[in-house]
Amino acid sequence: DAKTTQPPSMDCAEGRAANLPCNHSTISGNEYVYWYRQIHSQGPQYIIHGLKNNETNEMASLIITEDRKSSTLILPHATLRDTAVYYCIVRGNYGGSQGNLIFGKGTKLSVKP
Amino acid sequence: EPEVTQTPSHQVTQMGQEVILRCVPISNHLYFYWYRQILGQKVEFLVSFYNNEISEKSEIFDDQFSVERPDGSNFTLKIRSTKLEDSAMYFCASRGQGAINYGYTFGSGTRLTVV
Secondary structure, eight states: OOSOBOOSEEEEETTSOEEEEEEOTTOOTTEEEEEEEEOTTSOOEEEEEESSSOEEOSSOEEEEOTTSSEEEEEETTOOGGGOEEEEEEEEEOOSSSOOOOOOOOOEEEEEEO | OOOOEEEOSEEEEOTTOOEEEEEEOOTTOOEEEEEEEOTTSOEEEEEEEETTEEEEEOTTOOTTEEEEOOSSSOEEEEESSOOGGGOEEEEEEEEOOSTTOOSOEEOOOEEEEEO
């Protein structure tokens, strides 16, 4: 089963920042936090991942608390095209092992005009 | 940007028939995966494949399922005798190796409908 807890749904106004929380209180020291999203019935899309430092890329920012028990994905200026289900996933990055992605139910983000 | 390509996009088959779903992973990727998503439900892990063998499989991946990488570019999922409950979206994914390659790239999926 997924090792994360996310709210089932959130709304965000277009142009505003979307802040999506995730709890992962049982995360272990070698496990990363990954975020993916799924727009309608398309394949999941990788967004960002991090271990303990905050991360930023062209899509989003990831803020991880100091105790690593929770994180927040930030979409700085949400657009209608960001409406999707967002998945927070904890996974180990072992040298040659697979560390498969296990999806939970995610957060359905609705961006409204 | 490199893509994972899946064919066909939609397959309709009769119960009991064999189906093969095809995937072309990103060319320099080494790890390959199949997932499925029944309508309205979670994305479920089926199987992972590395170095020409299955590395892990879920309870869903029973004897009716098999995977193959026949020619070094394609990665296929075969369902021997389809059941109604196999109707789902099937997603292929691949992953490279190394610090910058920890994200999976998913294909756009094959919608399998068993009638």
